[in-house]
Amino acid sequence: MDALAALTTRVSPAALDTPGPSAAALETILQAAVAAPDHGRMKPWRFILIEGTAREKFGALLAQSLQRREPAAPAGKLEAERKKALRAPLIIVVAAAVQPNQKVPEIEQVVAVGAAAQNILVAAHALGFGGFWRTGANAYDVAMKRALGLAETDAIVGFLYLGTTKTPGPMRQGDTTSVTRRWAG
Numbered sequence: 707m708d709a710l711a712a713l714t715t716r717v718s719p720a721a722l723d724t725p726g727p728s729a730a731a732l733e734t735i736l737q738a739a740v741a742a743p744d745h746g747r748m749k750p751w752r753f754i755l756i757e758g759t760a761r762e763k764f765g766a767l768l769a770q771s772l773q774r775r776e777p778a779a780p781a782g783k784l785e786a787e788r789k790k791a792l793r794a795p796l797i798i799v800v801a802a803a804v805q806p807n808q809k810v811p812e813i814e815q816v817v818a819v820g821a822a823a824q825n826i827l828v829a830a831h832a833l834g835f836g837g838f839w840r841t842g843a844n845a846y847d848v849a850m851k852r853a854l855g856l857a858e859t860d861a862i863v864g865f866l867y868l869g870t871t872k873t874p875g876p877m878r879q880g881d882t883t884s885v886t887r888r889w890a891g
């Protein structure tokens with residue numbers, strides 16, 4: 707798939723299945739990630755791969771995080787949260803390890819990591835895989851960061867779920883006119 711086709715036809719699938727990307731495809735996807743614009747070449751991105759049975763442990767983290775937020779959450783809700791980890795054969799946690807830098811403010815480092823995350827989704831799509839981006843309260847949970855081996859000061863930019871599209875998501879009609887204007891001074 708050429709680059710423009712990949713960029714303009716990517717959508718979030720409604721459901722994913724196995725197989726996930728092969729080792730070679732994953733390396734290509736990660737190469738696309740680190741090709742994102744990176745002010746100061748700071749490499750602010752960190753990628754944590756969760757596959758196989760590690761997904762069950764990640765599911766336990768999701769459920770624990772929910773229980774901390776909602777101590778009275780019913781068992782069914784906790785179980786649904788736990789199962790979210792099994793929605794895809796591969797989860798890439800994309801995080802920003804922001805470093806103090808006089809020329810590159812924090813927002814630019816986080817945006818660079820966002821660009822890397824987008825490159826992951828588009829590269830996966832170009833290779834024939836589906837992927838969707840999730841955050842939610844789990845991304846801002848300090849205990850979650852710690853359990854994933856991140857520092858409290860790191861930002862989880864996204865949990866990217868990748869696999870083979872089982873149920874496609876709805877295509878979107880790209881609307882540029884309502885959000886674009888020409889400035890002439």
Ligand SMILES: Cc1cc2nc3c(=O)[nH]c(=O)nc-3n(C[C@H](O)[C@H](O)[C@H](O)COP(=O)(O)O)c2cc1C
Binds near residue numbers: 838839863864878
């Ligand atoms: C930073 C970021 C975080 C997101 N977090 C969530 C999320 O937690 N839950 C969700 O349903 N969608 C989330 N989304 C949006 C979806 O991933 C998706 O892009 C959106 O539903 C539009 O669908 P599309 O990708 O098919 O255009 C997030 C998007 C971004 C950029």
